[in-house]
Amino acid sequence: MEQDSSREAAKNTFIQELYERIESYIAIIEKARNDLVHFSELLRSCIRLYEEESGQKLPEEMLQRAGITVGMTRTGIIPLQIRPMAAVTGSHVYSIPEAVFEVMKTVDGALSLNDIFERVLSRGYGSGVKNPKEQVRIALIRGVKRGLYERVAPNTFRVNPSIRSKRYQEVSAGIV
Numbered sequence: 159m160e161q162d163s164s165r166e167a168a169k170n171t172f173i174q175e176l177y178e179r180i181e182s183y184i185a186i187i188e189k190a191r192n193d194l195v196h197f198s199e200l201l202r203s204c205i206r207l208y209e210e211e212s213g214q215k216l217p218e219e220m221l222q223r224a225g226i227t228v229g230m231t232r233t234g235i236i237p238l239q240i241r242p243m244a245a246v247t248g249s250h251v252y253s254i255p256e257a258v259f260e261v262m263k264t265v266d267g268a269l270s271l272n273d274i275f276e277r278v279l280s281r282g283y284g285s286g287v288k289n290p291k292e293q294v295r296i297a298l299i300r301g302v303k304r305g306l307y308e309r310v311a312p313n314t315f316r317v318n319p320s321i322r323s324k325r326y327q328e329v330s331a332g333i334v
Contacts (some may be wrong), residue, residue: 174216
């Protein structure tokens with residue numbers, strides 16, 4: 159009996175040590191993600207400054223050497239291999255439609271498809287998709303059909319006001 163209880167105590171101690179080790183690894187990974195977001199933003203600023211000052215694009219092979227997958231938008235190069243919004247906010251967005259909704263719910267007015275696309279990319283989403291801009295467009299059109307968004311002009315969308323007002327009521331009432 160005494161031997162069984164000491165085994166059980168040893169097992170519980172071992173399990174607790176494993177749990178604590180897992181927590182410490184998670185903390186290290188979270189810090190690394192936040193650092194990656196920070197350095198990605200610094201890199202993006204440096205790339206833009208370099209391109210503005212030199213009038214030249216940064217050589218793609220230089221970025222590839224650093225292991226950076228890039229995409230082009232109107233505002234320049236945006237690293238796509240990380241998901242900064244998820245790293246910073248703890249949000250668990252896994253699909254383009256969810257990323258589009260995350261972008262749209264933070265905007266009070268309407269946005270063009272290009273602006274929405276850039277914001278989705280700047281948050282690190284779309285890297286695993288063959289044609290991310292088309293996926294954003296499809297997500298918006300499906301959102302219009304489902305009543306999430308309204309098309310206010312060609313390729314310009316906003317969150318459906320009835321949904322926005324319902325969301326504000328929930329927030330003010332403390333439901334969410």
